[in-house]
Amino acid sequence: MAVMFIVREIFHLQFGRYKEVKTLLNEGLQKHLLLQPNGSRVLTDFTGEGYRLIIELPYATLADYEADLKRELGTSDFQGWYEKFKPLVRYSEREVLRQVN
Numbered sequence: 001m002a003v004m005f006i007v008r009e010i011f012h013l014q015f016g017r018y019k020e021v022k023t024l025l026n027e028g029l030q031k032h033l034l035l036q037p038n039g040s041r042v043l044t045d046f047t048g049e050g051y052r053l054i055i056e057l058p059y060a061t062l063a064d065y066e067a068d069l070k071r072e073l074g075t076s077d078f079q080g081w082y083e084k085f086k087p088l089v090r091y092s093e094r095e096v097l098r099q100v101n
Contacts (some may be wrong), residue, residue: 003039003058007065008095013051017088018044021053024085033078035068062096 013021025042028034039058045051059065072078 002060004099005059005062005065006095006097006099007057007059008097009055009057009092010095011053011055011092012049012090013053014088014090015051018051018053021085021088024081024088025053028078028081028085031077031081033072033075033081035072037064037068065096 011021025034029036029042034055035057037057037059041056043054043056045054057065057068059068
C-alpha cells in the first residue's frame with residue numbers, strides 16, 4: 001500500500017490522567033476497537049504543551065480512512081469504550097496530512 005495520507009488524531013488529556021488513558025488505550029488496541037492500519041503509530045509528547053496522545057494512521061486514500069472510521073464508530077463495543085475515554089480528554093483535534101514524495 002502506498003501511503004498518501006496521514007491522519008493524526010490528537011487528544012489533549014486531562015492533567016494527571018495519562019496512566020488511565022494508557023490503560024484504556026491498551027485495552028482498545030488489544031480488543032481491536034481502534035483503527036490500526038499497517039504503519040500506525042501511537043505517540044505522546046516529550047516537549048511543548050503537555051499531556052497529549054497522538055495516534056497516526058496511514059492511508060492510501062481518504063475513502064479507505066472513511067470506511068475504517070465508519071466500521072470503528074459503528075460498534076457497540078467501541079461506543080462503550082469511548083464513553084470511558086471521553087472524560088479523560090480536555091479536547092481533541094484531527095489533522096489530515098497529504099504525503100509529498
